[in-house]
Amino acid sequence: MIPVLAVQRFPPPQFTETGHLLPPLTGPLARALTLEYLDVAVLLAALALAAWLALRQRSRNWLATLGIFSLLYFGFWRKGCVCSIGSIQNIAQALGDPSAGVPLTVLAFGLLPLVFALLFGRVFCAAVCPHGALQDLMLIKPVAVPPWLEHGLRLLAHTYLGLAMVFAATGGGYIICQYDPFVPIFRFSGAMTLVVAGVALLVVGLFIGRPYCRFLCPYGVLLGLAARVSRWRVRITPDTCTQCRLCEQSCPVGAINPSTLDAPIRDAAADKRRLVWLIALLLVLLAAGLGLGGLAGTNLARRHRIVNLAERVHQEDLGLVADTTDASAAWRATGAPVADLYTAAQDLRRRYVLAGRLCGLWIGLVIGLKLITLAIRRRRKDYEADQARCIACARCYLYCPQELRRLGLPVPEAPPSALEGVVASDRPQAEAQSRS
């Protein structure tokens, strides 16, 4: 039997004279297994189609159409569940608790988009994720987020991922699902705060491309990591980059890395010194993450119902609180020994401390590596889609004159060269660097 926390939504009528008969309690039936397999099949087909449309067909319109289908099917029809974003919590829980199982369909939802990301980049984000599709539809007038803010905000998703894994692996709940801002919209029902958060994100999404995907989505972090090493990837131009700069402002999610041919020559010695310092800083951040994560672990454990109950019971026993909660009253009614409750809570706290340390390490590592990557300027000859950030939405393709030529569409006249901004005397050196 699975214990559930539930109360009647409305109190039953107080009087029986009216003859009103309360209907018997019913629970939703489990979804048929074949329908669950159908979901996986649809996911697989959608991923394959998205990969084909993004990399082979290079078709924004068809991707947008597929996105609308995904929004209707995985969003409004399946009501946002099961979803790949939340499925990583099931996997984390199974890793943290050997007694917890993961349904095959959930496993498929968690792993298939990652496998596709390893092969083709973030095609799941392009047109299969209902969250992304909903935000994509909302984007009316894209405004560029300053790069400095973009880099800072993107780390929120990494932190969110770390915390979600901590809670899922330790039985503290699925916070990704619990605080999903779009699922209440898919279901036409949900906590008011979440509805407000979802609507706020959509309003922001009118101007900022996919704010949830870029700055909050924990699954996007994993997809980004997988996409870094993807076998096939989005290329803005189907041919040779002419440095025309036409695609420079085309990406609504800030995922185009410009050519560095016109970048000034950097002081290599200073760069090396900075790198050494940042590597040292990385070690410090790892140590700090380890320590602070462990310290925070004890309080993170409060999300676990056993720890929460034990703390409440202890406070009640100490007289620090006057009344009892439903949970503590119910527990007291069982007559279970309080020592067992405290022991279980202490064991859980120790697990949380360990999980908190791992989470701290992860956050320290991410921040340290981010600082290092911000200090190192890789040379790029062409305008390229950032492998981790690119969501394969195919918007940039039609900005490329080479793509327009491929499609037989009119090409804007005389696109200026990116090297025009470079001082004439620097040009040979820049080109030589790009060749090297």
Place this chain on the structure above:
Amino acid sequence: MNPSSRQVGHELALAVALAAALFVLLLGGLLAWNEVQGKVSTLVNSGELTRLHEELRTRPKDEALKEKIRHLDLQLRTSTFYRLQLSRKGVRALLLGLAAFLVSAHAVRRYRRQPPDPTTWGARQPEREARQWRLARYAVAALCLATASAAWLLSLQPVRLPERAAAPPGGAPDFPSREEVLRNWPAFRGPNGSGVAPAASVPLAWDVKTGLNIRWTTAIPLHGFSSPIIWSNSVFLTGANSASSVVYRLDADSGALLWTAAVKLPGGVRLPTPKVAENNSLAAPTPVTDGRRVYAIFPNGAIAAFDFSGRQVWACNIGPLDNSYGYAASLSIFTVALMVQIDRGAAEDGLSKMLALDTRTGRILGQARREVAASWASPIVVEINGQPQLLTCAAPFVIAYDPANGKELWRNKCLESDVAPSPIYASNIVVVVAPNNAIIGLHPGETGIVWKAEDGVPDATSPVSDGTRLYIVNSEGLLTCYNLQTGKVLWTHEFETPFYASPAIAGNVLILLNFKGVAHLLALGDKYSPLGQGTVGEVCGASPVPLGTRLYIRGQQHLFCIESKP
């Protein structure tokens, strides 16, 4: 597409977009208003309905009130479900409006789209880009600091849960043997709560003024009617005022005050001072010890354990302990269970309970609800037919529990009024007192009584027995000796001073300590036979403690140790 149809298409899309946006905003606002209104006046949290229900509890047969509730219930239900329906339909209309807006807005955007013109963007500015990267590093550093601060804040003030019970030092057991207990005076009225020290031999006369047989006198800073307890060469007692509740440890040989430990509740919580009767004190319950720690409870609800060095091991608030005269029940111990009798209110109030706390941690091991009224009697643990039993008294029941698991063994409905005298057990008779009414003898486990006597019934003091006779002195000063088995009066003697201290037996001497601090020493027997008298010269409400060759008496301001000088 020619320019004119493009222009028409653009204007049409723009008009639809504007209309749809207006529709979405208006409908969204209305739905938000509907939602807020629903929250305010919904069926679930209607203040008026709650108030009417409360009123109905006081007037359960008021038909007009019931009709009013029915009417309001129906009204609220109708309104709530109408709002819900409105909300459901509204959300669907909102989505349709939103879809229309998005389609038209995207169309507008498509009509307005111009090919990008990098010439208008100006040349790229490497310095500006470098600055962005520098700013990005600062942003990441700021986020790092924010995360670290959040983690540090999270680590502050966690609720400390009791750790697992630590293994006793040196492998010593967590509770004393029966022999250890019998060698000491660990609780109110001694090892069995009976007030008897069979092996003790105390002086038959003393005088504080002359110093006759006074081994030592020590001033006790804070007053209390609690009695001293003894373990080995340590004397413990409690005292309290409105600011502090303390435990004292004195050296039994010299009377030196070794330490004073104030109860400190977790989190620095300060409990309000309870109201107690004029003839009571803020430290009425006697502490108890198991030779490992000493445990004290105070009428404000604080209970604490201290080790013998004065370090507080644990403390908690188990209050409220409020009752009409002030909490006075002393603690009792069985193995690692600290027994706390909390009887409050009337029997039907359901406020009374027996708590068992873990002596090592203070955690609750178990509790039993008691359908009894407020009482001031102390529980005692005695062995009856080889089985330890926890005897408790409170109107209307004498209830015996198995102290090992808290299960009720038997109960006898024979008590009434405010029970303050504690029970005793001797020669298979449990003696209990229904104040100002009767003294009752009963066999443990039976529902009937063996005898009932109405002479010299006390309201505060507890009885004492030498195994064949029962001695009772009441607050009017009337001493009555009964046959323990039959309840027949053997003899009486009237003193002219009140008694609030319960009598004790040391060897074959009965010790009666009156409120003025004068102790009467009598020979045990079938007739009144005074042996001697001693005085400490100050008010005495605590029961005397005979142990070995010494007698400990707590006065209003001092603790006296009386022992024959060689």
